Every structure is written in structure tokens, then in C-alpha cells.
Amino acid sequence: MENDADGVMQQTIRVDLVPDFRSARNVEAGCAVVIDVLRATSVMVTACHHGATRIWTCGEVDAARHLAAAAQPTRLLCGERHCRPIEGFTLGNSPSEYGPSVVGGRELVLTTTNGTRAIESVASARRLVVASFLNLSATVQTLIAEPNVHVVCAGTDGEVSYEDVLLAGAITARLRQHRADARIDDSARIAQSAWQAVLDHGVSSAGGLHSTEALAGALQQSLGGRNLIRAGYQQDILRCAQLDAFGQVVERGPDPVGGFVLSADSAR
Amino acid sequence: MENDADGVMQQTIRVDLVPDFRSARNVEAGCAVVIDVLRATSVMVTACHHGATRIWTCGEVDAARHLAAAAQPTRLLCGERHCRPIEGFTLGNSPSEYGPSVVGGRELVLTTTNGTRAIESVASARRLVVASFLNLSATVQTLIAEPNVHVVCAGTDGEVSYEDVLLAGAITARLRQHRADARIDDSARIAQSAWQAVLDHGVSSAGGLHSTEALAGALQQSLGGRNLIRAGYQQDILRCAQLDAFGQVVERGPDPVGGFVLSADSAR
Numbered sequence: 001m002e003n004d005a006d007g008v009m010q011q012t013i014r015v016d017l018v019p020d021f022r023s024a025r026n027v028e029a030g031c032a033v034v035i036d037v038l039r040a041t042s043v044m045v046t047a048c049h050h051g052a053t054r055i056w057t058c059g060e061v062d063a064a065r066h067l068a069a070a071a072q073p074t075r076l077l078c079g080e081r082h083c084r085p086i087e088g089f090t091l092g093n094s095p096s097e098y099g100p101s102v103v104g105g106r107e108l109v110l111t112t113t114n115g116t117r118a119i120e121s122v123a124s125a126r127r128l129v130v131a132s133f134l135n136l137s138a139t140v141q142t143l144i145a146e147p148n149v150h151v152v153c154a155g156t157d158g159e160v161s162y163e164d165v166l167l168a169g170a171i172t173a174r175l176r177q178h179r180a181d182a183r184i185d186d187s188a189r190i191a192q193s194a195w196q197a198v199l200d201h202g203v204s205s206a207g208g209l210h211s212t213e214a215l216a217g218a219l220q221q222s223l224g225g226r227n228l229i230r231a232g233y234q235q236d237i238l239r240c241a242q243l244d245a246f247g248q249v250v251e252r253g254p255d256p257v258g259g260f261v262l263s264a265d266s267a268r
Numbered sequence: 269m270e271n272d273a274d275g276v277m278q279q280t281i282r283v284d285l286v287p288d289f290r291s292a293r294n295v296e297a298g299c300a301v302v303i304d305v306l307r308a309t310s311v312m313v314t315a316c317h318h319g320a321t322r323i324w325t326c327g328e329v330d331a332a333r334h335l336a337a338a339a340q341p342t343r344l345l346c347g348e349r350h351c352r353p354i355e356g357f358t359l360g361n362s363p364s365e366y367g368p369s370v371v372g373g374r375e376l377v378l379t380t381t382n383g384t385r386a387i388e389s390v391a392s393a394r395r396l397v398v399a400s401f402l403n404l405s406a407t408v409q410t411l412i413a414e415p416n417v418h419v420v421c422a423g424t425d426g427e428v429s430y431e432d433v434l435l436a437g438a439i440t441a442r443l444r445q446h447r448a449d450a451r452i453d454d455s456a457r458i459a460q461s462a463w464q465a466v467l468d469h470g471v472s473s474a475g476g477l478h479s480t481e482a483l484a485g486a487l488q489q490s491l492g493g494r495n496l497i498r499a500g501y502q503q504d505i506l507r508c509a510q511l512d513a514f515g516q517v518v519e520r521g522p523d524p525v526g527g528f529v530l531s532a533d534s535a536r
Contacts (some may be wrong), residue, residue: 017285017428017458158457159454159455160285160452160453160454160455161454162454162457162458165454165458185427185428185491186427186428186429186430186433186490187427187428189430189462189489190285190428190430190433190458190459190461190462191458192465193458193461193462193464193465194457194458194461194462195463195467196461196465196468197460197464200464200468221457222454223454224454254355
């Protein structure tokens, strides 16, 4: 590792285009950034913005029920399987359900198809952040000082998801604006190219549209986007494409007992 | 599946950014295209251009020795482990070794670290082609009529390799020029973005350089490129970046007994 002119350690940025379950990824000393743009991490960021006090993420539906019932007052049961709400759960996986009157002051238990597994793949990380386009700038701001950034795209059932790779590319591009000498791996370089192509071609071809619509247009082309449209959640793509709508960083809190605990922390 | 105006079946293009060993990939009915730009598939294309009659690819060193010794006259033993020649083998994995006086009229047995595994991951494909930048146009030409194209990037020890993804993106972009309605998966879209970024930024930033140097500049940034430079094979990056130097399609022949048999077939 080299130091830059300020004596600050050179930043390393790695991207997993899908979670890697083969082996421990030497992420212990690093800061993991988990991305599931459509929709798990966008929902988590929305819920924290609207006053949820904690989100416990959970891999299995039964474990989520247990985790919700174990507390008084009970935590809100939230999540989806294959884009659809789960029977008996209070909330599904649409950001539109996570308004302040519903989640304000409440703890949530969330289980989703891909996002939860992605979080578990980097559970050993020193620091764990979840990111979305909704809080891109706040997330980048908190990552600037991290020497080792390890971005994990949740993907869709083990397949690469374009929408997650776009956000990984946006984070990489923004970090490199701050730290031009950052070392990036091949996947980060590829992700940045995908994001640059949206900036170069996607946005300009959208003409005078507001950037939310331009970004939503790119997200609609993705596997996750097409799945959402098929399930009737097209509006959620627009909701998840609102660049920097919120200013919170969402990261794992200091007491991860019995599941992942994430707490909102205003970065600015 | 939809048909286009000519009644031709719509083309589907899928990309594995690294080989997927988890499961059968439903590639039986399709045409698999295996890419290991630095250097296995570039070596195979070079050898076929210079008159090698067959290349048997083989996963293990001992199996390669057996396969070479079993024939009279013996086949040439070729390959590498971690970029380096293998003890007792006639040729390593540098295209510079595969001149006409060495390989003309000969059968080769080749074993490499990543390329062979990638070929094995799609062994069940109806048709199996190996591609390089050296024969990009010939490869694309033969793929135009294929309804299902499944591109597999060999990667490096399970990691995504930028150089392989660039070629996957170039193939995707060229095919979409011929078949604008082609259905592409998210990985193909991402690969095409990476290639487009080289065309937009890499080539222009290289100023007046010939395109071989510009492409080599991009390949040098990759994991595979850095590994080659470290091992003293920087010149091989230039050799593998000679766009369309050769006109042969290299694909598995009709008699794959005891290993993969690839035969050169002039496409133009």
C-alpha cells in the first residue's frame, strides 16, 4: 500500500458484481457496501429517512417472524419473496409503504430474496453500509476516508443485475473524483464503464427529461427492473431512481446481536 | 421467442462474466463462445492461423502429457501455469511461440490455468467457438446466424477479467449492429458498456496511436495484463491486441473423443 501526498493511505475499491459465496473475501478490515437497488436497500434507506429506528435483516421468513415476535412492542414484519408481499407480514418491499406514519419510531424486521444474502456474504466486515441511489452522495461522503471499500452487488438469484452494477459504478466514479489514485479492481472498472455509458448515452438520449426519469429509464432495462414491471411495480423503479433524495448514511450499528442491526446516521 | 421481419428467430445474447460452475446453464441448444484474451484463446487462434491441424484442450498437466504421448507422431505439449511454461512442455502460452515453422501441420495439446476450465464449463453446448481480438470479425460473422449465443469469459482464478469482458462487449456490440432487436442479458449490456468506454475514452485519449496500441493500453489495465507484465510478457499484450489480424473461426470439430478438438475453419 502506498501513501499519497497527504500521507493518507491509498484507497482500494473492489466490487463483487454478484455476492461471492465461495470463500471468505478478506473483507474483515474493510468497509463493505451492499447494493440491492430494486428494492431492498432502497427500502432500507427510505425507512431510515422516515424515522425507523432499526432494521433487522434476516435470511429466512420463519426466522423473521421469530425475531419480530420476540420483542415488545413487536417489530414490524417486512419483506418479499419473488417481488411479492409475504403472507401475514405488515409491509412488502415497496418504498411507497415505508412512510413516516407507518415506520416512524418503529423497529423493522426485513427479509428479501437477494439483499439479505448479499449482506450475509460480507457479515465479517469491520463496517457494513447499505447504499441506494436515494443516498448516493451521503454514502460516498462517508466512504472517502475508508482505505478499503468493498462493494457487493446483490444481483438477482445469482445473476448479475445491471441496476446494482450501475450504482457500484457511480460510487466508484465519485470516489475516484476525490481520490484520483485509488486502486480499483477489474470489476470496479467495468461497473464504472456501465455508469459512464448511462451518463454519456442514456441521459443524453433521454433529451430534456429530469435525471430521475433518465436513471429510471436505465433501471427499467435491467433484469430486476423487468421483473418489477412484470409484477406490477413499475412506479417503484421511479421511486428508487431519485438520486440523492435523502441525506442519511445507513450502516450496521454497534450491537449486532441476533441479526443485522442498521441505524440511520445523518452524514451532513 | 419472437421472429423478426424476415421470419428469422430473434437472437439472444448471454454473457458469463466469469464461468459459472454452479449449474448446467441450459447452453445445450446454443453456441458457446469462450474468451481468454490473455492468452489461451489468442494462442489457439494464432496456432490455427499458422497451420496447426488440431488443438486438444486439457484441464490437467498429467492428462495433457498422456494425451500427447498417446499419438504417433506425438502431439506438441503446450501450456502454462500462472503465466509460466510447464517443465518438459515444448511450448508455453505466448503467441510468439506459435509460428508456422513450429506448429504447421502439427496437433497440439494445450493446458492453461483459466481458459481450459472455461471451455469445460460449456462443454455441453451444441457448438463451441473460441474467440480473441485477433479474429473478432470472423467470429462475429459466424455468430450472426446463431439464435442463442452464450459468451463465457474465462476470468482469472474466478475473478472477473477486464480484458475478457471487453471482448465479450465487442462481440455483443457487433452482433447488435447486425441484429438490432437482439435480446441481451444484463451482463452483455454491462460488457458492451465497458467496450464502448474504450471506444469513447480509451482510444481518443490515446491520441494518434494505431488502434492496436490503444487496445493494448486498455488490456494493460486489466488483472490479466498486470499479471503478464509482472511475469515479463508485456509484449504478448500487444500481440493479443491486433484486431482482426487473422480471418479464421476456431471451433470444436465433429470428433471430440478424449478431449476437446478444435479445428480452424476459414470464414471468409
